[in-house]
Amino acid sequence: MVTVDDVRRLALALPRTEEHLVRDRVKFRIGRIVYLALSRDETELGFAFPKEERAALVAAEPEKFFLPGAGDMRYHWVEARMAALGVAELEELVTDAWRMCVPAKVARAHLEGGAEGGLPPAPGLARLRAAAEVFGAFPGVDRSWLALCADTAPGLDLSGAAHRAALHRWLNTWGCRIRYPREGEPDLLGKGLERWWSRHGGLPGARLAALSDREIGLLAAAFGELAALPVGRRTLGPTAAAKALFALRPETVMPWDAAIAQRLWGARDEAAFARHLTAGRAWARAALAESGGLDEAALAAELGRPGLPLAKLLDEYLYVTITHQGA
Template structure:
């Protein structure tokens, strides 16, 4: 879907409004501290930190009960061993993603969304929202997250193809605001009063306030 993206004024308004939600920022900073220098799902403790962060962002993935296997931890660690080499680099940006790179992210997303996440009588997979947020946590400069409302309103689906379309749309928006501002990503974040915030997340702030909060 071709949806009009934010200009600088709309993006500034969105990130200023989203800054009033203190909880998401606190939980993000906690994840960064607990997984420094970078989130790596092969490192003991990092999958558990990721699970706590996903739940703080509304994913509602049940923690294992005493005696249950750590389905989430085992599953995302196995996923990481298959896909880590196919992700963008830690310093790659959304604006610079190639079509081939976005297609690979669609495959990464599909496998992660289908990965088992909980045990018990009603087991569940990660699903589309948690998978997109996990990918954002792993590569925050390059990958936008989404939620069900954003996916459905912008793309009419939460399939891998829709996810790739969302990244292409985000790339278009990123290029637009960077061209309008004449700034690099770090300078743009500082100019908008959100120093250090990835452009992917500022665009997601806009999506959340425009398409999720009705």
């Protein structure tokens, strides 16, 4: 038996996939093309499948597969009972459905482990140590972060105006260029953050290496809504949203910037951010395993950046090897 979390984990690991809730049904799509859809009670899964082959599929395993409703018979589509599927079989069905909806080169890159496909390899402690040395040598590199931590101790809480203002200042020190309100003007960012926080104040707080697939999905959804937050004539955007999430959950979220997102995932949407966190989790686990049993605090000290979470060290590695090299 498989669950909606199994479907979500597999689908969001595939390039260009986005999750949407449509009329109380969870659907996964590429652009406007839906390739997976769960029933409202999440017991049945519809998926893209060649319509010329589905009669044979249903005839071979009628206890597992069945034809779609009359309105969907014209599409390349078939249905399955979730209770009858195993995880390995689900992975094959999800991947094949996804392949029907993306360009062949995207599918090939993913399945062959190309740039837009499987997770990039973990950097290893030697490369993390080298990147930490480079990043730590940048003038005043930790000044703004330490100031934010001091201004919002014991932790950033966006229900307070002072904390929202502190986050605004910190984001701008990292080049987000979010306009400050003039005297008498409404604080669009502050009000937007307050509303967003009222819905997402319970963000997962596990360390990056310990995140579950469900928690990654929750963080990605929060990221998507935050990135779309209106700020004057534009939205907050994916870079500022990722950095804001890191500020809120520094032990949990590995942030990105435009260069990192584009190089690794070729996109900066919610699905790409889920893949980014999934990669960060794998890298964090690999680093801890390679350390021979050190905890995060001891590992950060051993890498020359004491007091920082592993999520931050991985972000620094990406900044040094991607953003800084391309500057």
